Amino acid sequence: MRAFVKLLNFEMNRFAKIYIGLMVLTVALQLAAVTIGANHWLDSANEAMRVNQWTLEQYHNMTGYIQLNSMMYARYNGLLYFGPIFLSITVLLIYSCFIWYRDWRGKNTVVYRLLTLPSNRANLYFAKLVTILLFVFGLVALQIILVPLERLIAQSILPAELYRNISVFDFLKYPTVLKVLVPPYFSEFVLYYGLGITGLIVLFTAILMERSYRLKGIGLIVLYLAVLAGLASVPYLMGYNRYDSYFYPGEIIGACLGLIVIIAGGSLWYSLYLLRKKISV
Amino acid sequence: MRKYMVTAVLLVFAVVTIGTYYAQASQETPPNYKLTMVQGDASLVEGIAVYGNYVSKDSTFGIERAYITTNGTDYPDEKSAISQSLNRRPMKTQLDRWIEEHRQFMRGKTNTSGFYENEEMLAYVNATVDTKRSNDPSAKRNAKLSISLLNKQKNNTLEITSDINVDHDISDMYVQNVQLVNQQLVAMVFLNHSAKGYVSEPQIIRVNLTTKEITNEPLTLPGAKSVAANGDNQFVRLANQNLDHTDQWILSVSKDNHKKAYQVDVKTGQISPLTFQGHEMLLNNIMNAYGQKIYFLQKAVSSKENIGFAVVSYDLVSKEYETTLKNTNIDLSENITYAFKQDHLYIMGYKNFKGNRLYVFNLTSGNLEYEGKVVSTEAANQAEDEANMDLDFIDLDQF
Amino acid sequence: MIQVNQMVKIYGFKKVLNGVSFTAAKGEITCLIGINGAGKSTVLKSIMGLTPYKGEVLIDNALLTPVMYEEITFIPDSLTMPSNMRIADCLSFMADFYRNWNAERAEELLKFFELSSKDRVSSLSKGMAAKLNLLLGLALDCDYILMDEPFSGIDMFSREQITNVFTSELIEDRGVIITTHEINDIEHLIDKVVLLQHGKVEREFYCEEVREQEGKSITDVMREVYKK
Numbered sequence: 001m002r003a004f005v006k007l008l009n010f011e012m013n014r015f016a017k018i019y020i021g022l023m024v025l026t027v028a029l030q031l032a033a034v035t036i037g038a039n040h041w042l043d044s045a046n047e048a049m050r051v052n053q054w055t056l057e058q059y060h061n062m063t064g065y066i067q068l069n070s071m072m073y074a075r076y077n078g079l080l081y082f083g084p085i086f087l088s089i090t091v092l093l094i095y096s097c098f099i100w101y102r103d104w105r106g107k108n109t110v111v112y113r114l115l116t117l118p119s120n121r122a123n124l125y126f127a128k129l130v131t132i133l134l135f136v137f138g139l140v141a142l143q144i145i146l147v148p149l150e151r152l153i154a155q156s157i158l159p160a161e162l163y164r165n166i167s168v169f170d171f172l173k174y175p176t177v178l179k180v181l182v183p184p185y186f187s188e189f190v191l192y193y194g195l196g197i198t199g200l201i202v203l204f205t206a207i208l209m210e211r212s213y214r215l216k217g218i219g220l221i222v223l224y225l226a227v228l229a230g231l232a233s234v235p236y237l238m239g240y241n242r243y244d245s246y247f248y249p250g251e252i253i254g255a256c257l258g259l260i261v262i263i264a265g266g267s268l269w270y271s272l273y274l275l276r277k278k279i280s281v
Numbered sequence: 282m283r284k285y286m287v288t289a290v291l292l293v294f295a296v297v298t299i300g301t302y303y304a305q306a307s308q309e310t311p312p313n314y315k316l317t318m319v320q321g322d323a324s325l326v327e328g329i330a331v332y333g334n335y336v337s338k339d340s341t342f343g344i345e346r347a348y349i350t351t352n353g354t355d356y357p358d359e360k361s362a363i364s365q366s367l368n369r370r371p372m373k374t375q376l377d378r379w380i381e382e383h384r385q386f387m388r389g390k391t392n393t394s395g396f397y398e399n400e401e402m403l404a405y406v407n408a409t410v411d412t413k414r415s416n417d418p419s420a421k422r423n424a425k426l427s428i429s430l431l432n433k434q435k436n437n438t439l440e441i442t443s444d445i446n447v448d449h450d451i452s453d454m455y456v457q458n459v460q461l462v463n464q465q466l467v468a469m470v471f472l473n474h475s476a477k478g479y480v481s482e483p484q485i486i487r488v489n490l491t492t493k494e495i496t497n498e499p500l501t502l503p504g505a506k507s508v509a510a511n512g513d514n515q516f517v518r519l520a521n522q523n524l525d526h527t528d529q530w531i532l533s534v535s536k537d538n539h540k541k542a543y544q545v546d547v548k549t550g551q552i553s554p555l556t557f558q559g560h561e562m563l564l565n566n567i568m569n570a571y572g573q574k575i576y577f578l579q580k581a582v583s584s585k586e587n588i589g590f591a592v593v594s595y596d597l598v599s600k601e602y603e604t605t606l607k608n609t610n611i612d613l614s615e616n617i618t619y620a621f622k623q624d625h626l627y628i629m630g631y632k633n634f635k636g637n638r639l640y641v642f643n644l645t646s647g648n649l650e651y652e653g654k655v656v657s658t659e660a661a662n663q664a665e666d667e668a669n670m671d672l673d674f675i676d677l678d679q680f
Numbered sequence: 681m682i683q684v685n686q687m688v689k690i691y692g693f694k695k696v697l698n699g700v701s702f703t704a705a706k707g708e709i710t711c712l713i714g715i716n717g718a719g720k721s722t723v724l725k726s727i728m729g730l731t732p733y734k735g736e737v738l739i740d741n742a743l744l745t746p747v748m749y750e751e752i753t754f755i756p757d758s759l760t761m762p763s764n765m766r767i768a769d770c771l772s773f774m775a776d777f778y779r780n781w782n783a784e785r786a787e788e789l790l791k792f793f794e795l796s797s798k799d800r801v802s803s804l805s806k807g808m809a810a811k812l813n814l815l816l817g818l819a820l821d822c823d824y825i826l827m828d829e830p831f832s833g834i835d836m837f838s839r840e841q842i843t844n845v846f847t848s849e850l851i852e853d854r855g856v857i858i859t860t861h862e863i864n865d866i867e868h869l870i871d872k873v874v875l876l877q878h879g880k881v882e883r884e885f886y887c888e889e890v891r892e893q894e895g896k897s898i899t900d901v902m903r904e905v906y907k908k
Contacts, residue, residue: 005285006776012288014762106763108801113760116728117777118749138291141298169306186303187361212732244407246389248380249366281730284772 003119007127037071321651333672421446450476478513698879714876807838
């Protein structure tokens with residue numbers, strides 16, 4: 001356990017600078033998006049009131065309240081608001097591969113050191129896995145606390161007659177990428193991120209296959225993905241999308257959860273086996 | 282310890298923020314409503330649900346589907362995808378009860394209308410059309426009939442399957458009702474022609490349980506169509522209720538916005554048009570058959586304010602008409618929703634524009650036997666919560 | 681003692697090692713010699729479990745487990761620390777993970793090799809990098825040290841500094857396996873030679889015996905073997 005914590009800390013620090021950069025970028029761009037959006041709405045409201053000779057109340061009666069989600073639809077604000085989210089997703093996806101390859105391919109062969117540390121190699125695996133997860137959850141948490149901040153900004157720019165606060169919960173529930181990243185219910189959070197973690201485990205397994213068998217490993221990866229596709233098709237074969245399926249929903253869901261456990265567990269076991277016995281520097 | 286700062290800070294930040302968020306989110310549930318009796322017989326609303334929309338004024342996205350029973354409210358969108366697919370409806374349905382009793386037999390059987398049940402057996406008739414389509418429009422299409430029979434005493438199952446040929450333009454077949462006559466399962470099936478226009482064509486399928494012989498007989502309804510040409514439009518509705526044993530089927534056919542009604546004898550397949558002489562206007566009303574009676578629901582008794590409703594009954598045997606119910610108190614001008622269950626009418630509407638109420642009338646006696654109201658269990662916001670609930674459907678577990 | 685029994689390693693279609701067996705005892709410096717591509721580095725990596733192989737490696741009669749990485753350490757020919765670290769960070773990393781890290785000795789070696797703990801790994805020259813690598817291995821209180829080409833591409837002065845290490849008490853009681861293709865500098869330091877050719881051990885001998893009994897230097901034996 002102590003070795004795991006040390007390795008986790010080691011892995012975290014290796015990417016901390018870029019990660020903090022991503023966080024700062026997200027905060028800056030999202031707050032800018034809301035500021036620009038709120039001002040844009042204020043201008044257009046003023047303009048409408050001037051042209052039509054409306055009072056604030058008349059304007060509000062005609063157009064309804066402006067809310068936080070309105071900000072994203074002002075000009076290119078969607079790009080400004082969601083851009084850093086997609087950038088972060090991309091960077092973390094790339095780093096999920098790079099977190100292994102940098103040990104081999106970097107200027108220095110750090111993998112020599114990591115694989116010969118006097119601790120179980122599983123610690124290394126879990127340190128890398130948890131590093132990626134902590135980075136992901138850190139950004140998710142950042143997004144959650146950004147919303148109240150963004151609300152404050154919008155509130156300070158727009159007059160109370162025009163603007164109505166919505167709850168963080170309602171805002172994140174709005175069907176955008178945010179609804180997937182911060183699903184409205186905890187059970188869905190567990191389900192989505194459970195699937196995400198399974199995906200990450202599968203990716204790590206593929207990387208370790210390549211690192212163990214090199215060119216031959218690529219053939220193995222194709223085979224492995226074919227097996228996964230076969231397993232993933234079981235719910236379809238059970239007729240999960242058919243109204244009159246022979247199997248009951250509970251059985252199909254049970255099979256799906258079982259499959260996730262089999263895929264995640266099997267891949268995890270195989271990864272650790274590769275790391276222990278087959279990995280090649 | 283300083284060197285663990287980044288990790289520790291990120292870990293605490295993520296866990297606390299996400300944890301707090303979901304702890305708070307779980308508090309943010311819409312109000313809990315209960316179907317509460319104002320007067321009458323509570324047993325009439327056991328195992329039923331009323332559906333509606335909760336519309337919160339504070340939130341842009343606060344329109345939420347709500348299923349309300351006497352026990353409380355289910356918000357299907359508030360549940361995860363998994364629990365949604367496990368409990369589609371808020372109450373235990375007939376299908377649920379059968380699944381509990383006959384789990385193996387009930388596999389893949391989801392059409393409530395396809396069942397026939399008596400003390401000895403549970404039968405299921407299903408029809409599926411082959412999705413393969415040939416290029417030759419005169420060719421017939423293959424369809425599969427499958428009949429499953431469960432002997433309740435012996436707990437053994439009999440399966441009969443048969444291929445039948447149907448017209449090339451048939452896209453689907455739906456079993457509407459199943460009856461048992463002299464060891465023969467008799468099923469009313471609608472074949473939908475949808476390659477050109479849309480014509481729903483009723484047929485009777487008979488399954489001899491002794492010889493296992495299957496016959497299908499098209500019904501030639503006078504004035505109705507059995508093939509579809511371009512622009513044709515014919516909808517058929519079976520006015521009989523699901524799962525009730527009957528010896529007469531009542532069909533309501535609406536062709537090019539013109540309505541006709543037929544009585545079909547289950548035993549012989551004999552068809553007699555129902556013209557309702559002198560009462561032809563009834564054809565435009567909502568029709569429901571139970572026992573030897575057909576009930577017509579007429580909205581707006583008082584034309585002046587569009588208020589109230591009446592139920593007229595027609596006796597198939599005595600051929601007599603009777604106004605069994607006339608109500609001028611309940612405004613049905615908007616958000617009317619109703620459902621028949623045997624000789625009871627469940628109806629919902631505003632009363633004096635305040636609060637959603639459910640009424641149950643006995644159609645034989647014409648009496649109001651139940652009045653209930655959807656009440657928020659939170660005393661503090663009761664009035665506001667109730668104003669935010671908009672009911673629109675009564676689920677009597679018939680489909 | 682490190683025992684290598686029937687080690688076989690295949691890369692693609694090429695059998696790099698085809699049944700290599702030898703021993704390396706504590707207190708001795710064993711030199712693996714072979715021309716380029718003879719599989720010297722592969723033997724060291726296999727001993728350390730850094731590449732899969734067929735055969736058996738016993739360290740003090742036991743198979744390698746993670747705990748043994750405190751008993752046996754590997755000094756490869758490239759740096760094993762991330763390049764953005766400072767040397768001080770490297771030392772604290774080692775202290776963090778190895779219970780047998782000898783901080784005092786690390787300080788001494790730092791002075792001896794004239795390395796500054798403030799330097800970043802990325803800024804080190806080839807010679808300094810080799811010294812840091814050596815430092816990280818030698819400051820561990822372990823029984824066995826495997827060194828892969830410690831002299832490759834290193835200037836004369838650094839080479840002298842490193843050779844001095846071999847005669848010091850830093851090495852004295854330990855078992856060392858070293859690979860090299862430049863035998864001249866260390867010929868006088870090594871106790872035992874294992875000559876690899878065509879994936880096999882061509883000869884395994886103690887230098888002193890060959891010198892005394894056959895009157896030959898290691899280079900002479902090498903010439904005999906590789907000119908055949």
